[in-house]
Amino acid sequence: MDQEGTGRPARRTGAQAAARHMRELDRDEALRLLATVSLGRIVFTQQALPAVRPVNHLVDGEDVIIRIHEGGALAALAAPVDAPGVVVAYEADAIDPVTYLGWSVVVTGYACPVTDAAEADRYASLLRPWVGQPMTAALRIRPDLVTGFRLEADRAVRFASH
Template sequence: MRLLASVGYGRVVFTQDALPAIRPVNHLVDAGQVILRTRVTAPFSAAVRSGANSAVVVAYEADDLDPKRRTGWSVVVTGLATTISDPDRVARYEQLLQPWVNMTMDTVIAIDPEIVTGIRIVNGTGC
């Protein structure tokens, strides 16, 4: 989680129309959760809302790779994604997490990690 918190973007993997879908998004790590902002009309938001009890299993991947030196790391978090509805938390994350795209991001989603895996690549070998 420390490595994940050291970068500001990654890729969320979710199910869309019974198939895997991947979207690049920026994130922050707060209180052990991965926090994302999106649009209520986005496929990712719809997938989270369609889950049992408004939660759905997703994966989130981020990395920091240096292709010249062939070093880096990748972290994958798998867990339940839920929409944050508490107005104070929403307002806080709206201040802390600015979208990279010029669109209104009116939904905040938290991923509660259940499984955290990763790989560190040192000197061109996976460790």
């Protein structure tokens, strides 16, 4: 149902919003869900300020792998020699725009370039660029913190609607 013929979804009432609840995800479920989508957003620091870029990804074990291109903002991520990488956050979700049901996952950890040539080639074959620039390298995010939640319909509402 749209809002007064505008084509936009009708506003939700308090009763409709109360028909859902948020459930925290454990690490395993969050990573499993993250692996079911291919698009997310990486949050990093650029010129001492937070920056966000949409990127495609894959999950390899617990690591999140993204491809980067030369000259791009992400290619400039460089860790000090004695550091495990650069701290980044990675977020992806699948939330229905009509029902507002779905999930969201945030991975926070260290990003570093994939330096093994065989691994980089394998990731290059699995991650297709979605922009016109050739992807020249891969970045591995090793998660320290994995959080997420699922927005679910309350049981009484689900059963009442059937």
